[in-house]
Amino acid sequence: MATQLTPILTKFWDHPQSWTLATYEDNEGYQALKQALTMEPADLVQMAKDSGLRGRGGAGFPTGMKWGFLPPDDGGPRYLVVNADESEPGTCKDIPLMMAAPHFLIEGVAITSFAIGCNHAFIYVRGEVVHVYRRLLRAVEEAYAAGYLGKDIQGTGYDLDVTVHAGAGAYICGEETALLDSLEGRRGQPRLKPPFPAVAGLYARPTVVNNVESIASIPPILLHGSDWFADMGTEKSQGFGIFSLSGHVKYPGQYEAPLGITLRELIDMAGGMRDPSKKLKFWTPGGSSTPIFTDRHLDVPLDFESVAAEGSMLGTRALQIFDETVSVVRAVSRWIDFYKHESCGKCTPCREGTWWLAQVLERLEHGKGTPEDIDKLVDICDNILGRSFCALGDGATSPVTSAVKYFREEFEVGCHTPWWEAFPPEASTLFNQRSVKVNA
Structure with a gap:
């Protein structure tokens, strides 16, 4: 097989208690945060830019560039908001990540907040997934108790509070400005842009809105280096990502691999089609809001540029597989x-x-x-x-x-x-x- 899996965020999902702080610390947990607190915030922003990390929520916008859009500090508050309102049909990567290893997200929130000068971060979770909401609340409690959140983190003088907020279950709140309106207590509807959230976001203050997987990828990047991350994937779509296979495959699930892997390779990893006598008919490369592909696209590299060149979008890498029995x-x-x-x-x-x-x-x-x-x-x-x-x-x-x-x-x-x-x-x-x- 040309491309192998790269278990990083999914490395210890099979641990009996993968969600606990103890398990996370046994797997290099919070070492990146300790390192980040000794660095200049501007260097952390540059690290994100150098890594080539692009938003994992669907749009693929460069993460470090988004951080860099914030205006100069004026002494007022600025915010980080994590978009955990995973609602796209077929998309199922953020919810299992938060369930199996929530501390990846919590540590990423702490590092990102320090990098952008934020002292209060929010995680906006889809309201229906109560089990995920509770697990995140518990992970935040553990991080506070261990001194990774709260006042004077690790004795550095840096303060950070994290609020986990449950939305009311509206797909539109996956759009970043509708999410901000919902977070402020208003009806979730998109805002007119400009101004963009980086200038006037939550409570009309400078705000960075990032996807769960984007933020969770920050600790491994900091710990292992931008070059390590950039060496994976393709020239313009760098790094790894979680590919969610569902539908008519033998072993549906989450497959973490470098960007640029093909559906043919992923289906092989998933044990082939559920019924070998039935052929692949059509599939979505990035959830139901992306143009569908057919069996002629099996060897298209799953990166932002290659998928776009074939007339679709990589989106959230929600690969819904349909065989010939489906209308x-x-x-x-x-x-x-x-x-x-x-x-x-x-x-x-x-x-x-x-x-x-x-x-x-x-x-x-x-x-x-x-x-x-x-x-x-x-x-x-x-x-x-x-x-x-x-x-x-x-x-x-x-x-x-x-x-x-x-x-x-x-x-x-x-x-x-x-x-x-x-x-x-x-x-x-x-x-x-x-x-x-x-x-x-």
């Missing part, structure tokens, strides 16, 4: 139902567009569509893309337009045949109560 129309229809439900309603293109996409897809799913419906789907997407207030609307168009591009004939079948009649008998096991009611 593309039905899968896309389920995703659009989600986006319709999660639209905050602030802008017309997203609010109205996702509603109409859902109606048209439901007709095609149940064999009641028309040839004009297929073109109507593309037309609606064209009127959403680039016109919605935030990226939710844009993301909702991605699975639709890419599905029509690669599987138009399946949409054409939806003009006269329900999805469950167009697929093998085993597909009927996916036939849910909603379909029965609609068909009746």
Whole structure:
């Protein structure tokens, strides 16, 4: 195999008590923080830039550059906010990371806060994952008790408080400015930019918003060096990342590997397809809001540039694998139902567009569509893309337009045949109560 796994953040997930402070300290835990507290904050920012670490939340923006956008210190507070509102369908890397090894995140928060001059950091967790919320609260308690958080950390005079905040379960709060509004106690809706959070974020103060995995990667980078991290991955997409495989593979789960690995390699690591007699049909490279790929993309390097060159986005590396028993129309229809439900309603293109996409897809799913419906789907997407207030609307168009591009004939079948009649008998096991009611 050309590319091997690189267990770093996942190194001791199989330990019987991987989440405890004792286990973390046995695996180089908080050594990076002790080193960071002896350094100049500007050097830590430069370290993040030199490493080539790009945001692991989906956009891939250089992490060190984002830290560097903060204006000069004016004596007022500045904040670090960790976006732990993992809501993208298919994305499941941050939640297991926080469950299995929360201290990676806590130590990363402490180092990053020191680097940007922050004395109060926030971790915004998706509200439904109560077990993760409790585990983070316990990890923060342990860090306070051990002197890694609180007043006069490690006798250096540096103070840091960390607040773990549970959101109310809205997908839109994964957008950084909607998250900030929610954190301030308001309805979670995206803000107009500029000003950007680096200038006027939480409580209108300079704020850095980073993803869980981005922040958790900081301690290993500091401990082992920027060059160590930059040597992994590709020239422009450096380092390692957690790839989440779900769907029709034998061993779904988290696979930590250098960026640039291919899906073919990852499927081999996952034991192949769940049913070897069924071929790969389509997959998402970065969650449901990225354009889908097909079996012809098995050897595309999974890095930001290569995936973009093929017309999709690496996103959160949520690799949802679907074999030939799955109806593309039905899968896309389920995703659009989600986006319709999660639209905050602030802008017309997203609010109205996702509603109409859902109606048209439901007709095609149940064999009641028309040839004009297929073109109507593309037309609606064209009127959403680039016109919605935030990226939710844009993301909702991605699975639709890419599905029509690669599987138009399946949409054409939806003009006269329900999805469950167009697929093998085993597909009927996916036939849910909603379909029965609609068909009746």
